[in-house]
Amino acid sequence: MLTTKQKADLGILFKIPNSIRLAYLRHKFAGDKVLCPCCKSTFREFAPFSIWKKPNSWCVRCESLERHRALWMYLEDKTDIYRKPVKLLHVAPEDMLFKRFAQEANIDYYPADILPYLYQKGTKYLDLLDPDIPDNTFDVILCNHVFAYIHDDKKAIRNVYKMLKPGGWGILQVALDPTKAETHEDLTITDPKERERVFGLNDHVRLYGLDYKDTLEAAGFEVRVDDYTAEFTDDEIFKYGFWKGDPFYVVTKKL
Structure with missing residues (x-):
């Protein structure tokens, strides 16, 4: 300590x-x-x-941070992302993952964000609310801790579904309170300090609850909630610096 x-x-x-x-x-x-x-x-x-x-x-x-390290290990342990050709969309690309994906020969890598200049050179512009977003384009989509910033998150999630190829998969993480059954959203809260108190960060517009899975399914996804950290001992949780009980929301698009 x-x-x-x-x-x-x-x-x-x-x-x-x-x-x-x-x-x-x-x-x-x-x-x-x-x-x-x-x-x-x-x-x-x-x-x-x-x-x-x-x-x-x-x-x-x-x-x-905790979520980056857990995702790094999850992708290696539980997916085939490094073992076969994939076209990968990475929204709001975290630096350490950007560097890994960019050097993997099997990955056709497309890092993107609505504010690409905030990220590594080579990040493309992408607005998840764009009505002309492409259909059936990516084998894998990673979009982590993005939807809480977007007022119309359901449209953004539908567009992620739209971009994923049939049979494709993704990991779509959000800031989520596992003690709450329902997502708390109040667009009338505009004071930054109050937003931080209620939603965790002053630029978030909601804090997700366990109904997040229902929201993903309503967009068309098949959803698997995988509590990866449950496979680790408390000593291993400390060793790798994970959040305990922060499951992965793994989505697939039916063929």
């Missing part, structure tokens, strides 16, 4: 250039108790993430 002084040090560090901050934190968290599967770095623990101050969360080498 971090001492009060260490927490204060981290607060100061978030005000200095990222490269210097990361170099300091690599020294600060040096050790071999945790392992980042994305960059293979080891530390005594992962750093707390700045927004929520969650412990054992942030890799200070590749900047992966």
Whole structure:
């Protein structure tokens, strides 16, 4: 656990250039108790993430978070994405996954976002609400922690379904409260602080509940909720820095 002084040090560090901050934190968290599967770095623990101050969360080498590391391992362990030719759409492409997908010879990689300049060079423009979005184009679609930013999320989900080839699959993660049966959405909440309190981030417009699966099925998907972290011991959960009980929403489009 971090001492009060260490927490204060981290607060100061978030005000200095990222490269210097990361170099300091690599020294600060040096050790071999945790392992980042994305960059293979080891530390005594992962750093707390700045927004929520969650412990054992942030890799200070590749900047992966819990969900990125779990997805990295899930794709290797549970899918054939690296073993056969696939055309992959990656919405809001996370840096560490972008680098991996871009170098895989079997992957025809299409990273895209509505704000492509915020991502790695080569990211294309894509608006998930575009009425002219292409049909039956991709074998695999990864779209993680995107829908909570979009007012008409159901249209965006339908367009993801539209772009997926028959027989194709995807992983569509969202910020979700597993203690809530229903998604909480209130577009009248415009104050950033209130949005952060209610939805977790000030630019989110909803917090999903367990009815997210129903929303995906209503768009046409077959949905499998795979609690991948349940396969790991508590020691392994700590070692890889996962969220325990954060299942993957794996969707397929019928042939």
